[in-house]
Amino acid sequence: QVQLVESGGGLVQPGGSLRLSCTVPGNILDYYCIGWFRQGAGLGREGISAISTKYGAKFYAAPAKGRFSISVDDANHTMHLDMTSLKSLDTAVYYCAVSNSRGDYPEVSDPAICFAVNYKYDHWGHGIQVAVSS
Numbered sequence: 001q002v003q004l005v006e007s008g009g010g011l012v013q014p015g016g017s018l019r020l021s022c023t024v025p026g027n028i029l030d031y032y033c034i035g036w037f038r039q040g041a042g043l044g045r046e047g048i049s050a051i052s053t054k055y056g057a058k059f060y061a062a063p064a065k066g067r068f069s070i071s072v073d074d075a076n077h078t079m080h081l082d083m084t085s086l087k088s089l090d091t092a093v094y095y096c097a098v099s100n101s102r103g104d105y106p107e108v109s110d111p112a113i114c115f116a117v118n119y120k121y122d123h124w125g126h127g128i129q130v131a132v133s134s
Contacts, residue, residue, distance in 0.1 A: 027077070034096070051114065092129075098121060
C-alpha cells in the first residue's frame with residue numbers, strides 16, 4: 001500500500017498564503033500523474049491541479065489559476081501546492097494523489113489525462129484541512 005501524507009494545512013486569513021506538502025514513497029517521478037484535490041463541506045471532490053510526469057505538463061482548475069502552483073521536489077519525495085490570495089471559498093479538505101499508469105482511457109489524450117474528470121488515481125492521502133477565515 002502506497003501511503004501519502006499531507007502537511008501544511010491550517011487556518012489562514014483571506015488573502016493569505018499556505019504551502020501544502022505531500023510526501024510520496026519512492027521516486028515521485030515514477031508515478032504517471034500526481035495531483036491535488038479538495039472537497040468543501042457538502043460538496044463533491046474537485047481536482048485542483050495535476051502534473052503529467054511523463055510530459056511535464058501542469059494543469060489547474062479555473063479557481064486555482066493564477067493563485068495556486070503545483071511543484072515536485074523529487075529529491076525529497078515531496079509534492080507541493082503553493083496557494084496564494086486565499087479566499088473563503090478555498091476552505092476545504094485537500095488531498096494529494098498519485099497514479100501508477102495511464103490506464104485505459106482512449107478517449108482522452110496525453111498529457112490531459114491527468115486532469116480528466118473520469119481519470120482514476122490509485123493512491124490517496126488522508127486529507128488535510130485548510131480553513132480561510134477572518
